Amino acid sequence: MxxxxxxxxxxxxxxxxxxxxxxxxxxxxxxxxxxxxxxxxxxxxxxxxxxxxxxxxxxxxxxxxxxxxxxxxxxxxxxxxxxxxxxxxxxxxxxxxxxxxxxxxxxxxxxxxxxxxxxxxxxxxxxxxxxxxxxxxxxxxxxxxxxxxxxxxxxxxxxxxxxxxxxxxxPELADLAGHxxxxxxxxxxxxxxxxxxxxxxxxxxGGGDHGSGMSLVAGLxxxxxxxxxxxxxxxxxxxxxxxxxxxxxxxxxxxxxxxxxxxxxxxxxxxxxxxxxxxxxxxxxxxxxxxxxxxxxxxxxxxxxxxxxxxxxxxxxxxxxxxxxxxxxxxxxxxxxxxxxxxxxxxxxxxxxxxxxxxxxxxxxxxxxxxxxxxxxxxxxxxxxxxxxxxxxxxxxxxxxxxxxxxxxxxxxxxxxxxxxxxxxxxxQGEEREADEMPEDSKIIIAGMGRIGGIVDRMLSAAGYSTTVIDYSSRQLDNMRVFGVQAYFGDATRPDLLHAAGIDNAKLLVIAIDGQEQITELVRYVKANHPHVHVMARAVNRHHVYELWAAGCRDIIRETYDSSVRMGRSAFEALGIDPHHAQQMADAFTEHDREVMISVADVYDPDIPATENTAYVERVREVRGPIQDRLNARMSAIRGLTEDS
Incomplete structure (x- = not known):
């Protein structure tokens, strides 16, 4: 012993x-x-x-x-x-x-x-x-x-x-094998x-029984x-x-x-x-x-x-x-x-x-x-x-x-x-680079300086808010700095880097990085370890919305949704509907979609295949039935108003 x-x-x-x-x-x-x-x-x-x-x-x-x-x-x-x-x-x-x-x-x-x-x-x-x-x-x-x-x-x-x-x-080694x-x-x-x-x-x-150990295949x-x-x-x-x-x-x-x-x-x-x-x-x-x-x-x-x-x-x-x-x-x-x-x-x-x-x-x-x-x-x-x-x-x-x-x-x-x-x-980048030192007193952290994160940063900065922007692409950051845009190099999914960026005292985290799994894991980590932070996350598709909802995020933005709704509204106008009623129809669709997304997300479980999740299947069928019928009736009513006028 x-x-x-x-x-x-x-x-x-x-x-x-x-x-x-x-x-x-x-x-x-x-x-x-x-x-x-x-x-x-x-x-x-x-x-x-x-x-x-x-x-x-x-x-x-x-x-x-x-x-x-x-x-x-x-x-x-x-x-x-x-x-x-x-x-x-x-x-x-x-x-x-x-x-x-x-x-x-x-x-x-x-x-x-x-x-x-x-x-x-x-x-x-x-x-x-x-x-x-x-x-x-x-x-x-x-x-x-x-x-x-x-x-x-x-x-x-x-x-x-x-x-x-x-x-x-x-053969010449066979006699020596036992030694x-x-x-x-x-x-x-x-x-x-x-x-x-x-x-x-x-x-x-593997290999069966080569010594005195037990085997079920010895002699077979x-x-x-x-x-x-x-x-x-x-x-x-x-x-x-x-x-x-x-x-x-x-x-x-x-x-x-x-x-x-x-x-x-x-x-x-x-x-x-x-x-x-x-x-x-x-x-x-x-x-x-x-x-x-x-x-x-x-x-x-x-x-x-x-x-x-x-x-x-x-x-x-x-x-x-x-x-x-x-x-x-x-x-x-x-x-x-x-x-x-x-x-x-x-x-x-x-x-x-x-x-x-x-x-x-x-x-x-x-x-x-x-x-x-x-x-x-x-x-x-x-x-x-x-x-x-x-x-x-x-x-x-x-x-x-x-x-x-x-x-x-x-x-x-x-x-x-x-x-x-x-x-x-x-x-x-072509040369070795360490993560930048970042201010620890920032109340707003933006992870990702691409198309989405860049626009969010410009809007907040224009309103007088101070942000800390983190991106893992050196080339992207260097291009932005040529035009006077301040950002920091680093991997926002790393807990130590988030800590250096001031996540402990932050009010808002905007997640605009690429990669569905990376976004979801970052949301899950922040919601579990920093629940005081309001997390706004980019979703790449509808099912990603459900995953982010299950991870605890309640402020989810689909990356192509708003532009798609605007295109739909423009399509209404091109078909002769006046701009006011076209906007009402777009608003009606947005309200319906939000109701549907929350309803389905509440029963979605990322650990269970969708086809085996009975509650999820029933909710989707309901969405395609009565809830969809309500939207159709509302859209037809608004369209009737514009045609009557």
Missing amino acids: TDFLLLAFIFLVAGVIAVPIATRLGLGSVLGYLIAGIVISPALSLLGVDVISIQHFAEFGVVMMLFLVGLELEPKVLWQMRARLMGLGGGQIGLTTLAVMGVAMIFGQPWTVALAIGLVLAMSSTAIVLQTLNEKGLMKSDGGQSSFSVLLSQDIAVIPMLALLPLLAM GADAGHGAGGHGEAAHGDAEHHDDGH ATWQVALVNVFAIAAVVLGGIYLTRPMFRFIAGAQLRELFTAAALLMVIGIALLMTLVGLSPALGTFLAGVVLANSEYRHELESDIDPFKGLLLGLFFMTVGAGINFALLFENLALIVGLTLGLIALKAGVLFALSIVFGPRGSDRWLMALGLAQAGEFGFVLLSFATANAVLPTEIADRLLLVVALSMLLTPALFILYDRVIAPRFD
Whole structure:
């Protein structure tokens, strides 16, 4: 018990100290965890800690993360991603594998060893990339979605890779396979005897029973294994559709939050266990479950319950990567390892950049994907240990490749920093730029200096009001400043920047930024944390109005509505109706539309599909019936007055 408490204390102290420092320096939490792991590595070595075993436990954070990612994706969205899953993801895996295989054969490796190396290094780090994208708010960007497509394709590809690797076994290594444990296959020097043991490396990512663990597919024929896999995936999907809602409804009746948390963990762990028993990736299984539950009314509760565990386990995983670096072996082969690592990053970035020209994002998003996925990943540890245990890779090659995998993961935060500070600003302005300092005493904040925000600012300024205008486009702001318009550079969706702009003392926030999701999230944040502020939000369409209403906004302006009403009024005049009655007809339509919008918004729930929301469907039908009839009668009456005159 004392050893466990001491170990937990060491990891927690390292994380609590290193991560805030790294975050404050702009390095990100992932690099903070990696540095923390490097710092505590000597202490773990003295205590004889098996870092790899801890890493296998911590990798369950990846499983939880993919479950949460799945909750954010509706099945129709996943279907829309099919081109990127096959084009970008499949292309990246295939081309990277072939490129690495070619390089390995040039260095004299047999084609079987070269192919195994290519498969291992084709993987990227799901844990680091998704964590960093979410942390930087880039997950919803085109580059973020493309990166996710590639990572998901890689996770799926692990299954056939684990089936293929044993077929590449080298007869001359077969007699040595049982001695892999003595070679120290881990990335670090802690507990080497366990690093190469096959049963220690069956970490639940797939591949069936490679040691003494339980398996439902051991001894089955290939077609039988495939059939069991299909049944397992079907069980996850059907269970998510038909069983989770009654289960959570039953548990919610107890009104004990800790019981709901336990149920959420039970579901994730149960799915991971099932996938492991049938030789599939638990990360893939929980991702599918998350997708199935994306439309569930319990989605947000599941997110809030699972997220703390995911964050802690991912932090522990990153620390084990840092602690697992074998510096003795690294320094003995420093030039070779560093050269291989940098070469791998350059090769994968080049492949991804080339594929993005055909399938993927453009501009800075193209660089985001290419640099973000240029490392090897945690699945590399799994595939390397599996390949070594099955006499596919010699031990000395596996040891060096483990260092390449770990070092490339360690360098990934630096690649994101390169993107943030060098590449992204070049596509925005051509030079790096920090957020401007803003006055903290402004009572009016305008987010967005485009067509809408600019006009609002001109009207308020003409009336003598002082405003603070924030926009994220340097080019737009510089153009405005040429004409004497004062505005500030920054991302208005960032809470710290809003605080700097004086949101705590503001009376009015006008949201005129682009992006439906960004507008809605900003409204939700301000209404939750600064309820005293009157929020006026730009809506891009009718359904966006309903989303903003559900988020708490009561002053919503549709960006094309007023101009459309004016065009309708002009159409009346062109048809011979006098201007006075044309205006009355326009006013009648506006009053009717406002009544309809409020009536429908009151029953709209963004977490429930419109076709499944009974109250919403009934209200829309009512709008198309009696309420519409009242408008028709009023408009006809006004038209009759003008014709009589």
